[in-house]
Amino acid sequence: MEQLQVIKIGGNIIDDEQALAGFVNIFANVTGKKILVHGGGKLATRLAEQAGIPQQMVDGRRITDAETLKIVTMVYAGYINKTIVAALQAKDCNALGLSGADGNIISAHKRINAAHDYGFVGDIDAVNTKSLHQLLAHFDTLVIAPITHDGKGQLLNTNADTIAQELAQALSTAFNVQLIYCFEKAGVLRDVADDSSCINSITPAEFQQLKADNIISAGMLPKLHNAFEALNKGISAVTIGNAMKLDQLISRQSGTTIVL
Amino acid sequence: MEQLQVIKIGGNIIDDEQALAGFVNIFANVTGKKILVHGGGKLATRLAEQAGIPQQMVDGRRITDAETLKIVTMVYAGYINKTIVAALQAKDCNALGLSGADGNIISAHKRINAAHDYGFVGDIDAVNTKSLHQLLAHFDTLVIAPITHDGKGQLLNTNADTIAQELAQALSTAFNVQLIYCFEKAGVLRDVADDSSCINSITPAEFQQLKADNIISAGMLPKLHNAFEALNKGISAVTIGNAMKLDQLISRQSGTTIVL
Numbered sequence: 450m451e452q453l454q455v456i457k458i459g460g461n462i463i464d465d466e467q468a469l470a471g472f473v474n475i476f477a478n479v480t481g482k483k484i485l486v487h488g489g490g491k492l493a494t495r496l497a498e499q500a501g502i503p504q505q506m507v508d509g510r511r512i513t514d515a516e517t518l519k520i521v522t523m524v525y526a527g528y529i530n531k532t533i534v535a536a537l538q539a540k541d542c543n544a545l546g547l548s549g550a551d552g553n554i555i556s557a558h559k560r561i562n563a564a565h566d567y568g569f570v571g572d573i574d575a576v577n578t579k580s581l582h583q584l585l586a587h588f589d590t591l592v593i594a595p596i597t598h599d600g601k602g603q604l605l606n607t608n609a610d611t612i613a614q615e616l617a618q619a620l621s622t623a624f625n626v627q628l629i630y631c632f633e634k635a636g637v638l639r640d641v642a643d644d645s646s647c648i649n650s651i652t653p654a655e656f657q658q659l660k661a662d663n664i665i666s667a668g669m670l671p672k673l674h675n676a677f678e679a680l681n682k683g684i685s686a687v688t689i690g691n692a693m694k695l696d697q698l699i700s701r702q703s704g705t706t707i708v709l
Numbered sequence: 710m711e712q713l714q715v716i717k718i719g720g721n722i723i724d725d726e727q728a729l730a731g732f733v734n735i736f737a738n739v740t741g742k743k744i745l746v747h748g749g750g751k752l753a754t755r756l757a758e759q760a761g762i763p764q765q766m767v768d769g770r771r772i773t774d775a776e777t778l779k780i781v782t783m784v785y786a787g788y789i790n791k792t793i794v795a796a797l798q799a800k801d802c803n804a805l806g807l808s809g810a811d812g813n814i815i816s817a818h819k820r821i822n823a824a825h826d827y828g829f830v831g832d833i834d835a836v837n838t839k840s841l842h843q844l845l846a847h848f849d850t851l852v853i854a855p856i857t858h859d860g861k862g863q864l865l866n867t868n869a870d871t872i873a874q875e876l877a878q879a880l881s882t883a884f885n886v887q888l889i890y891c892f893e894k895a896g897v898l899r900d901v902a903d904d905s906s907c908i909n910s911i912t913p914a915e916f917q918q919l920k921a922d923n924i925i926s927a928g929m930l931p932k933l934h935n936a937f938e939a940l941n942k943g944i945s946a947v948t949i950g951n952a953m954k955l956d957q958l959i960s961r962q963s964g965t966t967i968v969l
Contacts, residue, residue, distance in 0.1 A: 535864050536862045546811045550791055587840075588812060
């Protein structure tokens with residue numbers, strides 16, 4: 450099967466113009482088919498503040514009210530997505546930037562939660578592999594913003610880590626998919642302040658032990674849960690590591706590789 | 710040759726949520742291949758004001774400084790484009806929303822003008838028919854935001870009327886293209902205040918006469934110049950008229966049709 454890299458780039462890289470430019474240069478040169486899923490960064494929060502929209506948080510999650518949804522749609526699917534696509538075009542990488550509504554590639558429903566209303570947050574229902582295969586047949590590079598839709602005209606704010614995982618899973622029937630979570634750290638660290646403490650590989654048993662020993666940080670846990678779920682659903686490898694070492698993450702010479 | 714409708718929808722319809730919803734319902738049902746090019750509307754200006762970005766105008770044209778470019782990219786390629794795409798998906802119209810940077814479909818250069826610096830405004834260099842043919846082979850409906858790029862990583866604000874004209878021209882070698890400019894008026898009017906004064910068809914000779922008699926409003930002149938240029942470059946028909954009568958514009962039973 451043909452190789453496909455599904456790469457998620459985190460918010461801290463996106464907020465740093467120079468880091469983003471460096472990452473884009475590396476990503477542009479990755480050979481073969483690749484999908485970049487980008488997060489949001491802090492621009493949306495800053496714009497919401499400027500516009501006087503109060504940002505409500507529940508359990509560390511932002512509530513996406515109608516005005517906030519408008520802003521995240523503008524920032525994620527507009528500014529960030531098109532800035533990355535234009536930068537890739539400058540490197541002769543003919544990328545296509547999309548939201549989940551485009552080609553109906555990712556449909557979702559508004560999150561149902563009895564305790565809290567998270568607003569216009571979407572949980573994914575389906576990835577449209579037919580549309581994605583058609584696009585990937587002609588375009589080696591897709592850049593996907595974390596905005597989905599419910600099929601009834603409603604756009605929804607959706608977690609970029611989850612989008613990367615769901616895309617990787619859905620496409621693993623036709624491609625040999627490697628899922629890579631890129632951020633500003635070296636990988637999963639034993640000591641969060643020390644990049645040299647990166648754990649090279651984690652099996653399910655080791656994951657249980659690391660959790661029991663309280664070594665894995667709260668922010669890393671959902672990524673690792675996603676990673677094991679993805680592996681269980683047919684993805685060949687999941688790697689977590691430094692965006693500036695993307696080449697070495699792909700060749701598994703850097704970062705943390707999650708294995709079954 | 711296969712029929713292709715290239716339809717430009719103006720800013721006043723986009724600003725009116727109900728009018729836009731009505732238009733989207735009609736557009737979704739247009740059979741065959743179709744490209745919708747949308748303008749910007751007033752949201753970008755409102756956001757720029759909120760953010761305290763002074764809007765400079767020269768000869769009635771907005772100067773697109775770096776901050777304004779950021780905002781128009783967010784609003785046009787993000788909010789408006791994805792809102793229209795999601796609304797089309799709700800009508801089972803599997804649309805793909807794009808900027809000129811996506812798939813490198815429209816490349817441009819920053820406008821060079823000795824008298825004024827218009828900022829990040831793009832004049833079109835090329836339409837990438839290869840990318841567009843590939844996309845149209847699988848997706849009947851493309852929705853295009855008036856943002857282009859210069860191939861060096863710079864996004865550019867570009868006139869939507871001109872984008873529609875250039876797309877129509879470039880695609881006329883492979884499709885039988887009908888170019889339709891939709892707005893809130895019935896067409897080209899003898900009396901701008903009276904929709905019943907719509908001129909059904911205009912030939913080049915009639916256009917000269919209407920100009921000499923001062924019957925054509927200043928805002929309509931560039932549209933008509935675009936229309937005749939497009940006809941001279943291979944487009945089968947150009948029609949100008951009311952967005953809510955799109956079906957009748959397509960069948961040329963309403964609006965003003967420009968003929969050679």
